[in-house]
Amino acid sequence: MAKIKPIYQTLAICLDMYGCPNRCQHCWLGDLPNNRSSESIDDYIVNLFKPYFKDVTFYSWIREPDFTRDYKARWVKDNELSTVKPQRFELASFYKIVRDPEYVKWLKEVGTNKVQLTFFGLETLTDKYIGRIGAYRELIAATKILKNNEIEPRWQIFINEENKDDVVRLLDVAKKMSIKDLFVHEGSCDGNNRNLYDIRINKKNIPDEVKTHYLNFEQVLSERECIDILKTDESYFVPTNNKEIILYITSDLNIYYNFTNPSPAWKIGNIKDNIDELVRKIVEEDVPALNLAKKIKVSELVKLYGDRNSDKVFSLNDFKMFLLNNYLVDKDKS
Numbered sequence: 180m181a182k183i184k185p186i187y188q189t190l191a192i193c194l195d196m197y198g199c200p201n202r203c204q205h206c207w208l209g210d211l212p213n214n215r216s217s218e219s220i221d222d223y224i225v226n227l228f229k230p231y232f233k234d235v236t237f238y239s240w241i242r243e244p245d246f247t248r249d250y251k252a253r254w255v256k257d258n259e260l261s262t263v264k265p266q267r268f269e270l271a272s273f274y275k276i277v278r279d280p281e282y283v284k285w286l287k288e289v290g291t292n293k294v295q296l297t298f299f300g301l302e303t304l305t306d307k308y309i310g311r312i313g314a315y316r317e318l319i320a321a322t323k324i325l326k327n328n329e330i331e332p333r334w335q336i337f338i339n340e341e342n343k344d345d346v347v348r349l350l351d352v353a354k355k356m357s358i359k360d361l362f363v364h365e366g367s368c369d370g371n372n373r374n375l376y377d378i379r380i381n382k383k384n385i386p387d388e389v390k391t392h393y394l395n396f397e398q399v400l401s402e403r404e405c406i407d408i409l410k411t412d413e414s415y416f417v418p419t420n421n422k423e424i425i426l427y428i429t430s431d432l433n434i435y436y437n438f439t440n441p442s443p444a445w446k447i448g449n450i451k452d453n454i455d456e457l458v459r460k461i462v463e464e465d466v467p468a469l470n471l472a473k474k475i476k477v478s479e480l481v482k483l484y485g486d487r488n489s490d491k492v493f494s495l496n497d498f499k500m501f502l503l504n505n506y507l508v509d510k511d512k513s
């Protein structure tokens with residue numbers, strides 16, 4: 180096969196090089212293996228793709244950022260590998276914030292002005308959902324450390340039927356700690372969060388105290404409301420890349436788009452595959468999931484997988500992805 184000419188797009192490569200200290204029940208990526216990659220794999224992967232793309236941005240993480248002892252050198256290396264510099268996205272490792280006094284100082288040095296921290300209520304439920312005893316206390320400690328170093332903490336709070344009352348109590352904690360940036364939401368419904376469908380928050384059960392903090396509350400829909408909107412939709416739900424293609428590469432070197440959780444139907448290939456064919460698949464979006472998505476209309480997905488009696492909340496696009504992934508799972512079984 181003739182080598183493809185450089186594509187006039189930016190490719191973002193996100194490689195799960197060091198794993199994650201948490202096993203979050205909400206994680207839309209699912210439970211990825213926590214294997215540590217070879218230190219030379221970053222150069223190898225970037226050099227594979229650079230001839231095909233105008234610009235490449237490299238990230239050494241897709242879950243907890245900076246989860247490595249040499250995080251300073253790692254950030255320098257990520258920048259050196261990139262033609263378009265990586266961004267911080269106001270993300271950091273709360274695991275490191277409470278364990279390494281130099282880390283928060285370094286965050287400030289690299290221009291971090293805000294860091295997002297994720298809660299699921301008070302101590303018992305936050306520890307449960309993050310998958311680690313002590314996580315809640317670390318988040319509270321990290322909040323104080325950030326403030327002391329003039330970095331604003333942003334609290335992200337996931338809500339469901341199990342923790343809704345705890346979320347109300349957490350808002351009182353936030354008020355006492357003078358948290359200025361805070362938002363509540365239900366999260367997507369893929370990856371591990373798809374496993375929590377049964378306890379997904381019902382729209383009628385969102386506490387009044389939470390509504391003013393709820394992300395885009397005016398756009399939140401119940402499942403039945405989504406169905407009413409989509410039941411006559413004759414279009415196809417086919418996620419696509421825009422100017423930038425974002426790839427997630429797991430520690431087993433399998434490659435996926437960042438559209439949804441890694442699963443067999445969404446697998447593009449493996450780094451060890453023929454690079455010309457791999458790039459063709461990436462650029463042409465030739466993966467089983469997208470090929471199947473082009474064959475079933477949204478209205479049909481609604482008929483197959485929508486629950487007309489459900490008051491569970493979704494954004495419209497998250498609901499479409501939820502329906503599509505249900506379809507893909509069934510196709511994989513058949």
